[in-house]
Amino acid sequence: MKIAQTLVTAIVGSVLALPVMAGATFDAVKAKGFVQCGVNLGLYGFSSPDDKGNWTGLDVDVCRAVAAALFGDANKVKYTPLSAQQRLPALQAGEVDLLARNTTWTLTRDTANGLDFTTPGYFDGQGFMVSRKLGVTSAKDLNGATICVLPGTTTEQNLADYFRANKMSFKLVVIEKNEELNSAFFSGRCDALSSDASQLAGVRAGQASNPDEWVILPDLISKEPLSPAVRQGDPQWTDLVRWSQYAMVYAEEKGVTSKTVSTALKSPDPDLQRLLGVTAGNGKALGVDEKWAFNIIMQVGNYGESFERNLGKDSRLKLERGLNALYTNGGLMYAMPPR
Amino acid sequence: MKPSFRHRPLDWGRANLFSSPANSLLTVLALALLWQLAPPLVGWGVLRASWGAGDPETCRQAGGACWTLLTEKHRLMLFGVYPYEQHWRPLLAMALFVALLATSANRRFWRPWLAALWLLTVLGIGILMWGGVLGLVPVETAQWGGLPLTLVIAVLAIAMAFPFSILLALGRRSDLPAIKALSVGYIELVRGVPLVSVLFMASVMFPLFLPEGVTIDKALRALVGMTLFTAAYLAEAVRGGLQAIPRGQFEAADVLGLSYWQAMRLIILPQALRLVIPPIVNQFITCFKDTSLVTIVGLYDLLAATKAALNDPGWRPFFVEGYLAAALVYFCFCFFMSRYSQWLERELNRDRR
Numbered sequence: 001m002k003i004a005q006t007l008v009t010a011i012v013g014s015v016l017a018l019p020v021m022a023g024a025t026f027d028a029v030k031a032k033g034f035v036q037c038g039v040n041l042g043l044y045g046f047s048s049p050d051d052k053g054n055w056t057g058l059d060v061d062v063c064r065a066v067a068a069a070l071f072g073d074a075n076k077v078k079y080t081p082l083s084a085q086q087r088l089p090a091l092q093a094g095e096v097d098l099l100a101r102n103t104t105w106t107l108t109r110d111t112a113n114g115l116d117f118t119t120p121g122y123f124d125g126q127g128f129m130v131s132r133k134l135g136v137t138s139a140k141d142l143n144g145a146t147i148c149v150l151p152g153t154t155t156e157q158n159l160a161d162y163f164r165a166n167k168m169s170f171k172l173v174v175i176e177k178n179e180e181l182n183s184a185f186f187s188g189r190c191d192a193l194s195s196d197a198s199q200l201a202g203v204r205a206g207q208a209s210n211p212d213e214w215v216i217l218p219d220l221i222s223k224e225p226l227s228p229a230v231r232q233g234d235p236q237w238t239d240l241v242r243w244s245q246y247a248m249v250y251a252e253e254k255g256v257t258s259k260t261v262s263t264a265l266k267s268p269d270p271d272l273q274r275l276l277g278v279t280a281g282n283g284k285a286l287g288v289d290e291k292w293a294f295n296i297i298m299q300v301g302n303y304g305e306s307f308e309r310n311l312g313k314d315s316r317l318k319l320e321r322g323l324n325a326l327y328t329n330g331g332l333m334y335a336m337p338p339r
Numbered sequence: 340m341k342p343s344f345r346h347r348p349l350d351w352g353r354a355n356l357f358s359s360p361a362n363s364l365l366t367v368l369a370l371a372l373l374w375q376l377a378p379p380l381v382g383w384g385v386l387r388a389s390w391g392a393g394d395p396e397t398c399r400q401a402g403g404a405c406w407t408l409l410t411e412k413h414r415l416m417l418f419g420v421y422p423y424e425q426h427w428r429p430l431l432a433m434a435l436f437v438a439l440l441a442t443s444a445n446r447r448f449w450r451p452w453l454a455a456l457w458l459l460t461v462l463g464i465g466i467l468m469w470g471g472v473l474g475l476v477p478v479e480t481a482q483w484g485g486l487p488l489t490l491v492i493a494v495l496a497i498a499m500a501f502p503f504s505i506l507l508a509l510g511r512r513s514d515l516p517a518i519k520a521l522s523v524g525y526i527e528l529v530r531g532v533p534l535v536s537v538l539f540m541a542s543v544m545f546p547l548f549l550p551e552g553v554t555i556d557k558a559l560r561a562l563v564g565m566t567l568f569t570a571a572y573l574a575e576a577v578r579g580g581l582q583a584i585p586r587g588q589f590e591a592a593d594v595l596g597l598s599y600w601q602a603m604r605l606i607i608l609p610q611a612l613r614l615v616i617p618p619i620v621n622q623f624i625t626c627f628k629d630t631s632l633v634t635i636v637g638l639y640d641l642l643a644a645t646k647a648a649l650n651d652p653g654w655r656p657f658f659v660e661g662y663l664a665a666a667l668v669y670f671c672f673c674f675f676m677s678r679y680s681q682w683l684e685r686e687l688n689r690d691r692r
Contacts, residue, residue, distance in 0.1 A: 041634070041637065041643070041647070042646060042647040042650040043650070044650050044651055044652055048647060048650050048651075049415060049419070049420045049639075049647050050415075051411065051412060051414070051415055051648075052414070052415075052423040053414075053415055053418065053419060053420040053421060053422065053423055053482075053484075054423070055420070078479070078481065079420075079481075080481060080557075080637060081637040081639070082637050083634075083635060083637065085539070085543060086542060086543055086635075086636075086637060089543045089544075089546065089547060090543075090546070092547070093546035093547050093549070094546075095546055179655070179658050202652045203652075205652045205653075206651075206652030206653060206654075206655035206656060207652075207655055207656050209399075316651065316652045316653045317652060
């Protein structure tokens with residue numbers, strides 16, 4: 001009987017990955033020894049496999065930061081690539097512990113869908129790219145323009161809303177495939193290409209024969225605060241993810257990078273001493289090692305480093321910080337004080 | 340009567356290319372088209388192309404096809420997110436697979452031990468891919484990707500769907516009402532929905548019905564979905580074969596005193612199956628190509644891994660080259676299957692000519 005039972009457990013165990021109970025995500029993650037992180041199938045800069053199949057990106061760095069805080073090792077992450085339709089059910093069903101997949105924080109998702117958003121890791125918004133030759137400097141000049149978009153209700157809906165609100169007209173060209181859409185735009189099929197601003201920069205960097213000929217207009221017509229999300233019901237887990245993100249932003253505010261964090265341990269600044277665990281307390285409150293923030297900054301870097309590596313000047317996208325600069329530089333990145 | 344001018348090109352040309360005014364016109368048109376298309380294609384694909392290692396900038400300057408993409412990205416395209424240092428394992432697994440298929444294709448090896456060989460090889464491939472024993476680093480199915488994943492899913496789905504489909508076809512023609520209704524219901528239900536929605540159900544809806552936190556391996560879900568789907572279509576092809584067998588054969592089997600299963604195994608199925616080789620292989624090929632839909636479940640099959648490689652903005656302009664390479668791989672496998680089916684048909688239907 002005992003043998004049969006063991007056998008059944010072994011067989012079931014090899015097929016089923018048990019168990020992540022609601023309300024105890026923190027304990028379950030800690031017990032299994034890794035973070036199961038839901039990411040995008042492939043969105044360069046946010047989450048995509050590099051040439052060696054390693055996951056990289058701004059969203060991936062959130063997963064790594066949480067693993068560094070909880071286990072002291074940023075590599076203790078398993079990735080579940082998810083399509084747009086899969087992502088919410090996957091989180092609800094407990095297939096992933098953390099969803100870091102360029103997901104816009106909206107009221108419906110926060111309430112009816114049973115998710116909790118931690119804090120935005122990237123402020124995006126729908127924008128326009130036009131040819132420099134067109135001489136357009138604002139989205140307000142686009143009256144009567146032909147606009148290329150991918151199908152998808154929000155993109156088209158945002159456009160319709162914006163143009164109606166400004167009493168302007170436009171013609172829509174909807175093309176399903178990304179590559180076709182972009183080549184249609186660059187070959188002059190449309191006056192403007194509309195998508196999330198971060199996407200537009202990627203398209204310009206990758207597919208324009210001369211990137212300088214194309215401008216991304218400064219106006220954003222929608223709010224897309226992209227935030228990691230967790231299941232409702234385990235505040236300790238939510239707190240850990242949220243403060244892992246804050247720790248990265250706070251480190252940037254304090255000018256601490258992965259290279260300087262070791263010397264920062266000796267800093268007389270009491271804020272830094274609390275952050276890095278020289279003064280104990282934060283770790284105990286979160287239920288993790290006092291070195292949690294030190295490990296994040298050491299292994300993943302501060303928010304600025306992560307941004308520049310994945311989206312900014314050290315990446316192929318060359319995105320400006322814009323809204324994602326620190327609040328001291330005119331952006332929206334503002335860490336709550338870790339004390 | 341077929342004239343045989345094989346050794347005299349001029350006569351061959353007259354017979355095959357210029358046999359009538361209409362044919363002559365078509366030949367000239369085809370040549371003109373070739374004349375128009377070939378030089379730019381060769382210029383793009385060979386003369387102005389960039390080869391070997393490099394970065395997107397070299398390709399941009401060369402202006403032709405960017406085969407550099409394949410040099411830089413082929414490992415991501417072939418193996419997806421499988422751990423980089425362990426790539427020899429899927430490579431070896433693929434070699435084993437191809438060797439197994441080549442062995443099975445040869446009629447001389449159609450002996451009972453072939454089934455054992457299949458079992459052993461599949462076990463060996465499983466050990467190679469999963470690891471965890473013999474000092475191999477464990478690799479979860481979630482990290483399997485590229486061509487090995489495509490092959491594993493396609494071959495296993497076909498191998499499991501085929502026997503299942505025979506049972507379904509027999510069930511559909513059964514005199515037992517319950518079995519018949521079940522078979523008909525299953526076949527019609529599965530054929531009534533697209534594969535995409537079967538996979539979608541398996542990946543999105545199915546987990547919601549499971550107890551909280553229990554998840555079933557994604558690759559397994561995709562494999563089961565593909566198998567169930569392929570079986571329903573195959574069953575109809577097999578049923579076509581069964582219906583083509585004259586009544587006399589069934590009666591003859593009864594007269595010999597054979598049981599139902601004996602009659603099916605010894606008399607009916609061998610005849611029925613060889614009749615329907617073309618539609619069966621058709622379904623195999625469809626199944627092989629349908630594996631590209633498993634990306635819906637979040638798995639990186641060959642096509643999805645190619646897309647992941649093209650996701651890098653620097654290389655994005657050269658998507659044509661990436662997709663061409665993936666298409667070539669698909670073509671090789673599908674072409675082999677279709678040629679093999681032609682040979683098999685000739686081989687098995689010798690008595691009918």
